[in-house]
Every structure is written in structure tokens, then in C-alpha cells.
Amino acid sequence: xxxxxxxxxxxxxxxxxxxxxxxxxxxxxxxxxxxxxxxxxxxxxxxxxxxxxxxxxxxxxxxxxxxxxxxxxxxxxxxxxxxxxxxxxxxxxxxxxxxxxxxxxxxxxxxxxxxxxxxxxxxxxxxxxxxxxxxxxxxxxxxxxxxxxxxxxxxxxxxxxxxxxxxxxxxxxxxxxxxxxxxxxxxxxxxxxxxxxxxxxxxxxxxxxxxxxxxxxxxxxxxxxxxxxxxxxxxxxxxxxxxxxxxxxxxxxxxxxxxxxxxxxxxxxxxxxxxxxxxxxxxxxxxxxxxxxxxxxxxxxxxxxxxxxxxxxxxxxxxxxxxxxxxxxxx
Numbered sequence: 001x002x003x004x005x006x007x008x009x010x011x012x013x014x015x016x017x018x019x020x021x022x023x024x025x026x027x028x029x030x031x032x033x034x035x036x037x038x039x040x041x042x043x044x045x046x047x048x049x050x051x052x053x054x055x056x057x058x059x060x061x062x063x064x065x066x067x068x069x070x071x072x073x074x075x076x077x078x079x080x081x082x083x084x085x086x087x088x089x090x091x092x093x094x095x096x097x098x099x100x101x102x103x104x105x106x107x108x109x110x111x112x113x114x115x116x117x118x119x120x121x122x123x124x125x126x127x128x129x130x131x132x133x134x135x136x137x138x139x140x141x142x143x144x145x146x147x148x149x150x151x152x153x154x155x156x157x158x159x160x161x162x163x164x165x166x167x168x169x170x171x172x173x174x175x176x177x178x179x180x181x182x183x184x185x186x187x188x189x190x191x192x193x194x195x196x197x198x199x200x201x202x203x204x205x206x207x208x209x210x211x212x213x214x215x216x217x218x219x220x221x222x223x224x225x226x227x228x229x230x231x232x233x234x235x236x237x238x239x240x241x242x243x244x245x246x247x248x249x250x251x252x253x254x255x256x257x258x259x260x261x262x263x264x265x266x267x268x269x270x271x272x273x274x275x276x277x278x279x280x281x282x283x284x285x286x287x288x289x290x291x292x293x294x295x296x297x298x299x300x301x302x303x304x305x306x307x308x309x310x311x312x313x314x315x316x317x318x319x320x321x322x323x324x325x326x327x328x329x330x331x
Contacts (some may be wrong), residue, residue: 220256
């Protein structure tokens, strides 16, 4: 089975590859690494590349994409590229300039998907995380419905083929869906999602509105002390997950990814380790994801019960959009 052929249809008629390659790296990682690992990911078969302005490596990721187009590995239409609108550009008049800035950095004519990164506005400006003299984030007041209208204009202008959201809860999604004069529904909602944070209610809501759930952190929350309680269990060391993996002669990581795909969730994987990147696209591994023997219904039920409440919080509660702050990550 060809991994590149596995796609999910979006509500606007475009198709998103079911497995994506996430390009976020911690600040200490050299930007050069983003160039090399993205090129490698494309070489081994990834066609869905997920990035964002806030990652500060779109120049290198764009260079990687263009280099693989130039050497004949792929055509532009083979690549599904996602970028994200950062919190300091949620005012409607700033949306298209922000996308145009990303496109200029990438040296691409369009993105396949442009999404609101987090439904929380910060003070506009060059600083990614503007803070006051006390070190607290400076929030902005923005009507996200107006932000969404600006994204719709980006789609109409051909700068983004599809538009969506990230880290939205169902109430915030409803606000967009119920907006008078809505032209395009969000095609996706990208959220942290794994067996310890399975997002089952949100997934059901999204499915009921033909919105694809895209999972980041599919192998568990990042073990960063500022973001997550390091005393929480490690997903890939979970005995239930390990037992299922052993039964199917797979790794716990692949079972965790299969868990999402079997639920109809698009999955982002992230690694700067070439061996792991390649393993995720091995034809034999990929065919296990999409053909018998499936992870059984009983095994899925086991995974559903692995609810340890492990999630990530990086922004200050008390903001008007605080309900969204339960699963935020610079992912």
C-alpha cells in the first residue's frame, strides 16, 4: 500500500493526507535541522507538511519543499502544506498580511491549509509573546468571527486552498459555524489528541459538522517541564498500550498512531530522528494501519480508558477564551 495515497476528503472538496509531518522543534534545535529533516521526510514519502509562523523555521521548511520539487521528487500539487495564523495577527486587517508574509518566507504561491493557531489574541506587533512589565502576556480583544471572515477572503484570493482552526473547543467552533453569512466552514480542528487525552466528545462534535480532527501530540504530551507535569505517566510506557503492541508485533508508538487513524483522525507525527521518520512511512508498517488485523474494538476500549488527564497548558487562565486553554501547545 502506498502511504501517499491515503487521504481524507475535507468539507470544501480538497483532500488532506491522513499522516502528516510536524516541523516544530525546540528553540535550541538548529534551524538547519528543519531543512534537512523536512527534505528527508519528503524523500521517504511524507506529503503532508505541518508548520507555523511561530515555529520560526518556515524559511527552512519552504526551502526543503522547493528543493524536492526542483529535483523531481515531488510536484507542488503533491505537497499538502499547512501554516498557522499566530495570536498577534488575529485582528482581521492583519490576517492576509500575515499569510502573505509566510508565503514570502516560504517562497510559495499558496498554502494548502491556513488555520487559526489558538483562539486567543495577543497584542499585535513583532514580539511573538508580548508581555507587560510584570512579565504577563498582553492580550488583545478580537472577535474571532471577524478573523474568520478575513480567512475566508484569503481562500477567495487563492492564497489558501482550505481554512481551518486549531485548539478550538466546541463552543468556539459553534460561534464560527453559527456566524451570520458564513461562507466556508472550518475544514479541520487541530488539537492535542492521544489515548490520555482522547478528545472523544470534541471528535464526535467535529464529525457531526463534517470537520476533520487533526491530532498533534499523538504520542503523548511533550515532556517539557514548563508545559506538563513530569510526574504524569509516559504514554509510550503504558502497560496496556505495550501489551496491545506486543500482541500485534508493533511498537507502542505505531499502535498509538493506528488508534487515531482507526477513529478517523488525521495524525501528525514529529521527529528529528531520521530512523523514526522513516519507520513511520515503511510500506509494511503503513499497510498494518489500514488493513486487517485491526486493533480490535475491545482494544480500542482499553485505549479509551487510558484517561490520565495528561494535557498541556501554556497560557494564563482568566482570559475570555480560557476554555480553550486546556490543551494548548506550541505544536
